[in-house]
Amino acid sequence: MLYDFEASKNVAAGATETLFSFQVPENNILVFRKFGNDIDNMSAWGSVTFSINKNGIGVYPYENIKDQLGFLAIPKDITQIKLNPFDTLTIKVKNDYGSTIMAGIVFQYDLLEV
Numbered sequence: 040m041l042y043d044f045e046a047s048k049n050v051a052a053g054a055t056e057t058l059f060s061f062q063v064p065e066n067n068i069l070v071f072r073k074f075g076n077d078i079d080n081m082s083a084w085g086s087v088t089f090s091i092n093k094n095g096i097g098v099y100p101y102e103n104i105k106d107q108l109g110f111l112a113i114p115k116d117i118t119q120i121k122l123n124p125f126d127t128l129t130i131k132v133k134n135d136y137g138s139t140i141m142a143g144i145v146f147q148y149d150l151l152e153v
Contacts, residue, residue, distance in 0.1 A: 040149065040150055040151075041147060041148075041149050042147065042148055042149070042150060043145070043146075043147050044059060044144075044145065044146055044147075044148070045111070045143070045144065045145040046058045046059055046143065046144055047141055047142065047143035047144075048132075048141070048142060048143075049139055049140070049141055050087075050132055050133075050134040050139065050140055050141075050142050051134065051139050052134055052135075052136060052137055052138050052139060053134065053135070054133075054134055055131055055132070055133040055134075056131065056132055056134075056142070057129060057130070057131050058130045058131065058132055058142065058143075058144050059128070059129065059130040059144065059146075060127065060128070060129045060130075061127065061128050061129075062125060062126070062127045063122045063123065063124050063125060063126050063127075063128070063150075064124065064150075065124050065125065066124060066152055066153055067124060067150055067151060067152055067153065068121060068122065068123055068124070068150075068151050068153055069121070069122040069126070069128060069148055069149070069150050069151075070119055070120070070121050070122075070148060070149040070151065071091070071117070071119065071120035071121075071122070071128065071146065071148045072116065072117070072119055072146075072147050072148060072149065073109065073114035073115060073116055073117060073146055073147040074091070074101070074108060074109055074114055074115060074117050074144070074145075074146045075107075075108070075109035075110050075111050075112075075113065075114035075115060075144065075145045075146065076089050076104065076107060076108055076109065076111075076132075076142070076143065076144050076145075077107060077110065077111050077142075077143050078140050078141065078142050078143070079140060079141040079142075080136070080138075080140050080141075082136075083134070083136040083140050084105070084106055084107070085105055085106070086105075086134070086135045086136040086137075087105070087132060087133070087134050087135070087136055087140060087142065088103060088104065088105055088132065088133045088135070089101075089104040089105075089108075089130065089131070089132050089142070089144070090102045090103060090104065090130070090131050090132075090133070091104075091120065091128070091129075091130050092128070092129040092130070092131065093120065093122055093126055093127070093128060094126055094127055095127070095129070098120050100118075101117065101120070109145075111143055111144075111145045114145050114146055114147060124153075128148075130144055130146075132144075
């Protein structure tokens with residue numbers, strides 16, 4: 040089944056926030072397909088880092104996203120990320136900018152029974 044997800048959060052200067060965390064249920068696999076991100080202060084790009092993590096480890100090349108990758112209204116097709124039962128998918132944002140920013144994500148994933 041295909042799922043859409045969106046979230047946004049205020050991120051204080053110097054802080055890291057989790058925008059999404061999900062553990063794949065038993066007898067399922069998760070296939071991460073599309074991703075979009077944005078921030079409310081364009082001058083903060085380069086100082087804000089989004090990361091997609093599998094079991095706490097960044098997934099290359101999505102572990103150090105410092106620019107917009109797809110739009111919130113039109114998420115970008117990405118290299119598929121597959122997670123097995125009990126794996127955890129986490130999406131975080133770190134703000135190294137000098138003030139609070141609003142960070143947002145949108146993505147699509149399939150959750151398939153195996």
